[in-house]
Amino acid sequence: MPLPIVAIIGRPNVGKSTFVNRLAGDQQAIVHDEPGITRDRTYRPAFWRDRDFQVVDTGGLVFDDDTEFLPLIRQQAMAALAEAAVAIFVVDGQTGPTEGDREIADWLRQQNVPALLAVNKCESVEQGLIQAAQFWELGLGEPYPISAIHGSGTGDLLDELITHLPSVDQISETEEIKVAIVGRPNVGKSSLLNALTGEQRAIVSPISGTTRDAIDTLVERDEKTYRLIDTAGIRRKKNVDYGAEFFSINRAFKAIRRADVVLFVIDVLDGVTEQDLKLADRIIEEGRAAVIVVNKWDAVEKDSNTIYQYQKMLQDRLYFMDWAESIFISAMTGQRVEKILDLVDTAVGEHRRRVSTSVINEVLEEAVRWHTPPTTRQGKQGKIYYGTQVSSQPPAIALFVNDPKRFNEGYRRYIDRQFREQLGFSGTPIRLFWRGKKVRDLERNTANRATKV
Known part of the structure; x- marks a missing residue:
C-alpha cells in the first residue's frame, strides 16, 4: 500500500x-x-x-x-x-x-x-x-x-x-517523478491539477492569488508515480508586497528547483507575455526539463490555420526554449490533458540521459567536418580536442578546446544545435562547458602534485 x-x-x-x-x-x-x-x-x-x-x-x-x-x-x-x-x-x-x-x-x-x-x-x-x-x-x-x-x-x-x-x-515506496505546475496568476494551473488528478484537489477561483502554498499531489499511471506540485501564480516582482504572496512566490521558485519536469502553463488568450519570458529564463537557469502547456484552447475560435499561427507565435517568442515540447489543451474540458504525462515521461528520460564519450566525439567530428571552427584576425583557429558528458539532470557536456575565446556565439550555437539534431535531448536544456588548454594543464599539474604527495 x-x-x-x-x-x-x-x-x-x-x-x-x-x-x-x-x-x-x-x-x-x-x-x-x-x-x-x-x-x-x-x-x-x-x-x-x-x-x-x-x-x-x-x-x-x-x-x-x-x-x-x-x-x-x-x-x-x-x-x-x-x-x-x-x-x-x-x-x-x-x-x-x-x-x-x-x-x-x-x-x-x-x-x-x-x-x-x-x-x-x-x-x-x-x-x-x-x-x-x-x-x-x-x-x-x-x-x-x-x-x-x-x-x-x-x-x-x-x-x-x-x-x-x-x-x-x-508499505511500499516507488520512485516519484516530480512535476511542478508553474505560470502567471489565472492561467489555469489549479484547473490543470484537478484535470490531471480527476478530482477537485485544488481550489479554482477567478480571484487572482487563490493558490498560496505549493500543493503536492500523488498520481499513479502505468506503474509510475508522479508528484504534481501546483504553485502560486508568479507576478512581476514590483507588484508583490511582503506577506502571503511574497512567501507563495518563493515556494513556487523552490518547486521549480525540486522538480524533475516543469509544466509551464501559458494562457493562449494572453499569448506569451514579458512575465512568461522571465519565467522561462528561470526554468532554464534552474536546469529543469519542461513541457509548454498552452491552456484555454477551447476559448479560441479556430479554422484550419489557427494551430499553425499559434505555434509560430510560440516559436517566435520562446525561440530560446525551442527544445521543449508544447501542447495545446483545455484544463476546463479535459481536451488533450491525458497526453501531458506522456510528454513528461519523455522529458524526464532525456533529462536523466547519459551519452557515451565515443558518441559525443562522433557528433563533434561530424560537426567540425561540415563547419570548421572560426579563425581570429591573427590567423589563430579554434580547435576542439574532445568532449565528454560530465553530468545529467540537466545533461552537461564539457568541450576541451585550445582557447574558448576563439569560439564565438554563432559557432557555440551551431555545436549546441548539432547535439540536439544528432542526440535529441527533447524536453530538457543542455549545458556546454568550453574548457581551454590552460584549464586542462592546471588540472593535470594539480593531479600530478596530488599523486606525488
Missing part, C-alpha cells in the same frame, strides 16, 4: 502549518499571522521512529460562515479526512476551547477516522498541562500539550500516532 496519510485539522490560526513544518522537518508550509493563508490541502512526507507517512495540511475550518473561500476550504478539509488513516485536531491552548472547536469535535466524532487532540502553543510544560486539561470537554480522548514552534510534547503525540499506522512491511 502507499504511504498512509495523516490529516491536520483545526480552526484558522491555531498553528496547523507550523505543526506541519515541524513534522516534515522543513519550512515549506507558509506561516503568516493572518487567517486563511492555507486554503488547499497540501501533502508533505514525514516520519517518526520506523514509520513513514504523508502529512496533509488543510485550511482553517469554519462551519457557520460561507463567505469568500470558506466553503471551498471545508470541501478540501473533508476530502483530506476521507483519505486519511488518522486525523490530528489542532487547538489553541492559550485561547482555550471555543465554539468553533466544539463544532469541529462534533464533526470528527461522526467520521470513521481515529482523531488525536493536539493542544498547541503550550510553551511552558507545567502551564501546558493545565491548558490541555481544558480540552477534555471535547470528548476526543487525551489532549496532548505541544509547542509546534519549539517541538516540545510532539514526541508523546507521535508515539500515539504511529499505533494507528500500518506496519513498515505493509
Whole structure:
C-alpha cells in the first residue's frame, strides 16, 4: 500500500502549518499571522521512529460562515479526512476551547477516522498541562500539550500516532517523478491539477492569488508515480508586497528547483507575455526539463490555420526554449490533458540521459567536418580536442578546446544545435562547458602534485 496519510485539522490560526513544518522537518508550509493563508490541502512526507507517512495540511475550518473561500476550504478539509488513516485536531491552548472547536469535535466524532487532540502553543510544560486539561470537554480522548514552534510534547503525540499506522512491511515506496505546475496568476494551473488528478484537489477561483502554498499531489499511471506540485501564480516582482504572496512566490521558485519536469502553463488568450519570458529564463537557469502547456484552447475560435499561427507565435517568442515540447489543451474540458504525462515521461528520460564519450566525439567530428571552427584576425583557429558528458539532470557536456575565446556565439550555437539534431535531448536544456588548454594543464599539474604527495 502507499504511504498512509495523516490529516491536520483545526480552526484558522491555531498553528496547523507550523505543526506541519515541524513534522516534515522543513519550512515549506507558509506561516503568516493572518487567517486563511492555507486554503488547499497540501501533502508533505514525514516520519517518526520506523514509520513513514504523508502529512496533509488543510485550511482553517469554519462551519457557520460561507463567505469568500470558506466553503471551498471545508470541501478540501473533508476530502483530506476521507483519505486519511488518522486525523490530528489542532487547538489553541492559550485561547482555550471555543465554539468553533466544539463544532469541529462534533464533526470528527461522526467520521470513521481515529482523531488525536493536539493542544498547541503550550510553551511552558507545567502551564501546558493545565491548558490541555481544558480540552477534555471535547470528548476526543487525551489532549496532548505541544509547542509546534519549539517541538516540545510532539514526541508523546507521535508515539500515539504511529499505533494507528500500518506496519513498515505493509508499505511500499516507488520512485516519484516530480512535476511542478508553474505560470502567471489565472492561467489555469489549479484547473490543470484537478484535470490531471480527476478530482477537485485544488481550489479554482477567478480571484487572482487563490493558490498560496505549493500543493503536492500523488498520481499513479502505468506503474509510475508522479508528484504534481501546483504553485502560486508568479507576478512581476514590483507588484508583490511582503506577506502571503511574497512567501507563495518563493515556494513556487523552490518547486521549480525540486522538480524533475516543469509544466509551464501559458494562457493562449494572453499569448506569451514579458512575465512568461522571465519565467522561462528561470526554468532554464534552474536546469529543469519542461513541457509548454498552452491552456484555454477551447476559448479560441479556430479554422484550419489557427494551430499553425499559434505555434509560430510560440516559436517566435520562446525561440530560446525551442527544445521543449508544447501542447495545446483545455484544463476546463479535459481536451488533450491525458497526453501531458506522456510528454513528461519523455522529458524526464532525456533529462536523466547519459551519452557515451565515443558518441559525443562522433557528433563533434561530424560537426567540425561540415563547419570548421572560426579563425581570429591573427590567423589563430579554434580547435576542439574532445568532449565528454560530465553530468545529467540537466545533461552537461564539457568541450576541451585550445582557447574558448576563439569560439564565438554563432559557432557555440551551431555545436549546441548539432547535439540536439544528432542526440535529441527533447524536453530538457543542455549545458556546454568550453574548457581551454590552460584549464586542462592546471588540472593535470594539480593531479600530478596530488599523486606525488
